[in-house]
Amino acid sequence: MQSSSALPVRQGVLYVAIAATAWGTGGGVAAELYGVGGIGPISVSFWRFLTGLGLLLAAHLVRRSRRPKTAVSLRGTFARNKRRALVAGFGLAVYQTAYFASVQQAGLTLATVVTLGSGPVLVTVGGRLLLNERAGAGGTAAVTSGVAGLVLLVGGADGSTGPAPLLGIGYALLSAVGYAGVTLLGRASGRRNTGGAFEATVTGFAVGTVCLLPMALLEGLMPDMERTARTLGLIVYLGAVPTALAYTLFFTGLGVVRATTASVVALVEPLAAAVIGMLVFHERLNAAVFVGGGLLLFAVLFLAAGERTVAGRPGGR
Template identity: 50%
Template sequence: MRSGAASRLSVGRGLVCVTVAAVAWGTAGATAALAFGTSGLGPLALTFWRMAGGLVLLLAVRAVLPRRPARTRPCEPVRRRAGRVLVTGLGLTVFQAAYFGAVDGTGTAVGTVVTQGAAPVLVALAGRLLLGERLGTGGVVAVTGALAGLAVLMLGGAGSGTVRPMGVAMGLLSAAGYAVLTVYGRFLGREGRDRDAFSTTLTSFAVGTAALLPLAAAEGLWPRTDELPATLGLLAYLVVVPTALSYGLFFAGLTVVRGTTVTVITLLEPVTAAVVAVVLLGERLTATTVLGTAVLLAAVAVLAVTEARGTPAPATAPVGPAGSPDGAGAAQLPARPVR
């Protein structure tokens, strides 16, 4: 039985929580693009400030939340615990930093779509190769469709300048970081070594902040002073809304909404990112870019439906380190890349 707010959350409210989180995550790329312009910061420095600010907020939240009784677990050796924290922390760091690199390299709309579309496909493939999870005919079709959509994006958009290979490569690196994070989380779940999502997110932000500090310092840690108020406002929004608030809403919704349903709802993120990029940032999307985007996102939706039919999910899915449902057997689609 769940306690506290989670036990009082209806499925309808859970859906609202996940929807709001997805839309808020969709504004992260646009916020980063604006921050690049006002601050002069690079992707590594911007990610450092986001993770450092998120860490401070998460520590403040933990200080005021009532302590829940910990689940009884066997004692984990220090070396294995350190390895778990480092892998999840560095995986989240690569995912976050490379995503901002994709936004900087090829724009908000395309960078978000590539990351969001490639991540679940890479998770499905890695789960099949490393964990022996079943992919099935529907999964094969979905993976093939995702690759086709990515090819259309690359071949159709590169000539027009709307799609740049280096930015796409950063998006794929971001998706790979998330795949490592998620598949490792499933492995830990099978061994009974998984931890609650909040604690894992907290330690991951701590590892990311420490790992990014020297890299961000080399790139340029401090923003320009001529537009400092605007930069601070953008950083504050980035830390509070698409980070702390969205994580809280997402984890709350995930307690009562099927992981597969969450996956489909969070396709609102790349759609929101594309709309914001076109309307507010003036990014231009060609017909082939839109076609590739549609094929890629449709493939993710097909993969989600395939998983829903093949693997019945409980009303409350256990949450792994990436905020995704853990599962053995059929390759369950991750709830979403935690932006």
């Protein structure tokens, strides 16, 4: 993976979009694992983190063997950016676990709308206050369009609610705060170029795995291995695609893409899930879903074009 400082803005936006698409495949796989493996959402998150961490460490060893003189030390990366690794790892564990808890208590629709809908708003405000990144009138309109598209997209696909909606909303807001914190931290580190995105992803997931282990032990750690091949296949996929690959691309893209833009581009996640549901599971989608998807795509393309404009200005980054 090339350094973020040399990454073209268009490629950075593409990385974030690919990451969000990969995240969109994770929900269905995790739901399948609940049934096949007989474990809860915290344990699924733990195995996802642990598998992703193992794959990232294997990739790191390959990189070191091929380029021993230029390879970055994980120990050195953690020592130089200890606070970043601890906050990122804790934030990753919190926002993913809180989201799963929100789905259980509030249902998929409400959890997704509150978590992903409030995420870009929190990131926009945080980017302005903490990073001095201006969204502008166009950016604010794009965020509004993206959130409105999300509401239509998810609401049109599934209108069910869970047993405790208010508690679920609380979990969803906690998840959104964690997501916003991780995004802003990744963007701030990318702008300062404080260590490689890949190495930061590895150390962050190492911390997140440790944070999840105690809760996973309380919930019930070991999956049912009656269908061993399927269970292991689902775990490996979760660790490889929506975790190791997606977060490496996401944090790399944050090196050149503004936090607000990245948070809106990440709304591609439920759009990808809707497309997969239609093509793979033959789900019927209504007009609201298509209108919502159109609004999301408009917001993503508008902000992506704006990123290239900002990058082309003197001192734009």
